[in-house]
Amino acid sequence: MSLDTNAETSATPEGQPVLSIQGIYKSFGGVHAVDGCSFEVNKGSITGLIGPNGAGKTTLFTIVTGFIKPDSGSVLLHGKDVTGEEPHELFHKGLVRTFQIPHEFHGLTTLENLMAVPAEQDGENLFKTWFMPGAVAKREAEVRALAEDTLSFLGLDRVRDELAGNLSGGQKKLLELGRSMMSGAEIVLLDEPGAGVNPTLLLQLGEKIQRLNEERGITFCIVEHNMDMIARLCDPVVVMAAGSVLTQGNMDDIRKDQRVLEAYLGSQTAEAS
Amino acid sequence: MSDQMIGYSSYLITLLTMVAIYGVMGLGLNLNWGVTGLFNVGIAGFFAIGAYTAAILTTEETGKHIGGFDMPFWVGAIAAMITSAILAWFVGKICIRLRSDYLAIATIGIAEILRLILKNEMWATNGARGISNIPKPFESLGGLAGPLAFLALVVGILIVVYVLLEKGQHSPWGRIMRAIRDNELAARASGKNVERLRLEAFIIGSSIMGLGGALSAHYFKFIGLEATEPLLTTFLIWVMMIVGGSGNNRGVLLGALIIWSLWSMSEMVIQAFSLTGEFAVRVPYMRMFIIGLVLNIVLQKYGQGILPERHPGGKDAQPKR
Ligand SMILES: Nc1ncnc2c1ncn2[C@@H]1O[C@H](COP(=O)(O)OP(=O)(O)O)[C@@H](O)[C@H]1O
Numbered sequence: 065m066s067l068d069t070n071a072e073t074s075a076t077p078e079g080q081p082v083l084s085i086q087g088i089y090k091s092f093g094g095v096h097a098v099d100g101c102s103f104e105v106n107k108g109s110i111t112g113l114i115g116p117n118g119a120g121k122t123t124l125f126t127i128v129t130g131f132i133k134p135d136s137g138s139v140l141l142h143g144k145d146v147t148g149e150e151p152h153e154l155f156h157k158g159l160v161r162t163f164q165i166p167h168e169f170h171g172l173t174t175l176e177n178l179m180a181v182p183a184e185q186d187g188e189n190l191f192k193t194w195f196m197p198g199a200v201a202k203r204e205a206e207v208r209a210l211a212e213d214t215l216s217f218l219g220l221d222r223v224r225d226e227l228a229g230n231l232s233g234g235q236k237k238l239l240e241l242g243r244s245m246m247s248g249a250e251i252v253l254l255d256e257p258g259a260g261v262n263p264t265l266l267l268q269l270g271e272k273i274q275r276l277n278e279e280r281g282i283t284f285c286i287v288e289h290n291m292d293m294i295a296r297l298c299d300p301v302v303v304m305a306a307g308s309v310l311t312q313g314n315m316d317d318i319r320k321d322q323r324v325l326e327a328y329l330g331s332q333t334a335e336a337s
Numbered sequence: 338m339s340d341q342m343i344g345y346s347s348y349l350i351t352l353l354t355m356v357a358i359y360g361v362m363g364l365g366l367n368l369n370w371g372v373t374g375l376f377n378v379g380i381a382g383f384f385a386i387g388a389y390t391a392a393i394l395t396t397e398e399t400g401k402h403i404g405g406f407d408m409p410f411w412v413g414a415i416a417a418m419i420t421s422a423i424l425a426w427f428v429g430k431i432c433i434r435l436r437s438d439y440l441a442i443a444t445i446g447i448a449e450i451l452r453l454i455l456k457n458e459m460w461a462t463n464g465a466r467g468i469s470n471i472p473k474p475f476e477s478l479g480g481l482a483g484p485l486a487f488l489a490l491v492v493g494i495l496i497v498v499y500v501l502l503e504k505g506q507h508s509p510w511g512r513i514m515r516a517i518r519d520n521e522l523a524a525r526a527s528g529k530n531v532e533r534l535r536l537e538a539f540i541i542g543s544s545i546m547g548l549g550g551a552l553s554a555h556y557f558k559f560i561g562l563e564a565t566e567p568l569l570t571t572f573l574i575w576v577m578m579i580v581g582g583s584g585n586n587r588g589v590l591l592g593a594l595i596i597w598s599l600w601s602m603s604e605m606v607i608q609a610f611s612l613t614g615e616f617a618v619r620v621p622y623m624r625m626f627i628i629g630l631v632l633n634i635v636l637q638k639y640g641q642g643i644l645p646e647r648h649p650g651g652k653d654a655q656p657k658r
C-alpha cells in the first residue's frame with residue numbers, strides 16, 4: 065500500500081543541501097537565543113546538532129519549521145526561500161519537526177494521534193463527511209492501515225487504544241517520531257528524541273531512525289545530548305554554542321576539538337563521571 | 338379531551354418546543370466549546386442577529402421597521418444562518434488566533450454592541466418595542482394541532498442538525514477538532530491549518546445559534562430586546578451544555594431538557610407561593626439561584642456532566658486521574 069503525501073518530491077540530488085540555514089538571528093528581550101547561525105543539512109544525511117543547554121538549538125528548530133519568525137536571516141528548502149512560511153505550509157513541502165517536550169493529543173488514543181496526521185484526508189472536510197461518505201471511508205481505511213503499520217514499527221501496538229495523555233514519557237517520545245513518520249516528510253528535525261527514554265529503548269530508537277533513513281530516504285537533523293547515539297547515527301555533526309555554529313565535521317574530529325571540549329563535551333563527561 | 342387534559346398537553350408541547358429550540362442552540366455551542374474549545378460567550382448576539390433577520394424577512398410590511406418582505410419561513414431561517422455566520426466570520430477573523438479568553442471578551446463585547454444597535458436603531462428594529470406579528474408556521478391549524486405541528490417542525494430541524502453534527506464529530510473532521518482542542522502546537526506540527534479549522538467550527542456553531550434565534554422568533558411571533566439578554570440565552574445554554582456533558586451532543590440535549598424544565602417549573606413553584614411585593618421582584622434571581630444550585634450539584638456528582646464525552650477508543654480509553 066502506498067500512501068501519497070503532499071511532499072513535493074525534491075529535485076535535490078543525494079548529498080546536496082536540502083535545507084540551508086543562513087544567518088539566522090532571534091532574540092527574546094535581551095537574550096540572543098540564535099545569534100547568526102548558518103549551516104546546511106544534506107539530502108540523505110543524518111545530521112547531528114549538539115551543544116550545551118541554552119545554545120539555541122530548539123529555538124532554531126522552531127524558526128526553521130515556521131512556528132516563530134526570525135529577526136533576520138533565511139531558511140532555504142530545496143534552494144527556495146521559505147522564511148516566514150507557516151508550519152502547515154512547510155509540512156506540505158515535506159519539512160516537519162518533533163518537540164523536545166512531547167506534545168501529544170492527550171484526549172485522543174495513540175492510534176488516533178497518528179491517524180490525525182496525514183494530509184489530504186477527505187474526512188477532514190465537513191461537507192465530504194456528509195455527502196461523500198464513500199470517499200471518506202476509503203481514505204480513512206488507508207490512513208488507519210498506515211497508522212497501524214507505524215504503531216508496530218514503533219512497538220506501540222500494546223497502547224494502541226490508550227489515550228495518549230496516559231502514555232509514559234518514553235512512549236510519548238516514540239509517538240513524536242511516529243507523527244513525523246505519518247507526515248510523509250522528507251526532512252525531519254528531531255529535538256532530543258532520546259531524553260527520558262530508557263537505554264534499551266534508546267538503542268531501538270536509534271535503529272529505527274537509521275532504518276527510516278536507509279529504507280525511506282528520510283533526511284534527519286537530530287538534537288541530542290546522548291553522545292553515543294550521536295556518534296552512532298550522525299555524520300556530520302554540527303556544534304552550536306551561544307546561538308551560532310562553533311564547528312562542524314565528523315564526530316571523531318569533534319571529540320578532539322579543544323573549543324568543543326571547553327564549551328560542551330568537557331562538562332558532559334564531567335557530568336557522566 | 339377534558340379542558341384539564343388540553344391544558345397539560347399544551348403545557349407539554351410548549352415545554353418540548355422550547356427544549357428543542359434550546360437544544361439546537363446548545364448543539365451549536367457544543368461544537369464551539371465542547372468539540373473545538375472555542376470560548377463563545379456571545380450566544381445572545383448570534384441568537385439576536387438570527388432572530389431579527391428572520392423577523393425582518395418574514396413579517397408583512399408595517400413601516401415600523403425595515404423589511405416586511407413577507408417571505409416564507411425557510412427563507413428567513415436560512416438567511417438567519419447566513420447573517421450569523423457572517424458576524425461570526427468577522428469576529429473570528431480578528432480573534433480566533435488569540436488566546437481563548439480574548440475570544441470570550443470579544444464575543445461578549447459583540448453581543449452587547451449588537452444589543453445597543455438593536456435598541457437604538459429604531460428605523461430598522463422598532464427599538465425596545467421589538468418586532469411583532471412574526472408568522473408562526475402551522476398556526477392556522479388551530480387548537481392543539483397547530484402547536485403540535487410547529488413542535489414537529491422544530492424537532493425535525495433539531496434532528497437534522499444533530500445528525501449532521503454527530504457525523505462530523507465522529508469523522509476525521511471531528512478528530513482534528515478534538516486534536517486542536519487538546520494541543521494546538523501538535524496540530525500545527527501535524528500540518529493542520531489551525532486558524533482556518535477553528536474559524537470553520539466557530540462559524541458553523543454560531544450559525545446554528547442564529548438558526549435557534551430564528552426558531553424562537555417564529556415561535557413567540559415576537560422578537561424584542563428582553564429575548565437578547567444574555568441570561569436567557571448565553572447563561573442558560575452554557576449551563577445546559579455543562580450539566581448535560583460538554584462534548585456529548587446527546588448530553589447537551591438532555592441538559593436542555595433538564596434545565597429548561599427546571600427553569601419553567603421554577604416559575605410555577607414560585608407563583609404557587611403567591612409572593613407579593615418585594616419578594617415578587619426577586620423572583621428572577623431566585624430562578625437563577627436554583628439553576629446555579631443545580632449546576633453545582635451536578636458538577637459535584639458528575640465532573641464531566643451527566644453524559645460525559647465518549648472517547649471513540651472505547652471504555653479502555655479513559656483519562657487517568
Ligand atoms: N520563548 C522564549 N522566551 C524567552 N527566552 C527564550 C524563549 N525560548 C528560548 N529562550 C532562551 O533562548 C536561549 C536558547 O534556548 P533553546 O533554544 O531552548 O536552547 P537549547 O535547545 O539549545 O537548549 C535560552 O537562553 C532560552 O532561555
Ligand SMILES: [Mg+2]
Pocket residue numbers: 121122123164
Ligand atoms: Mg532544546
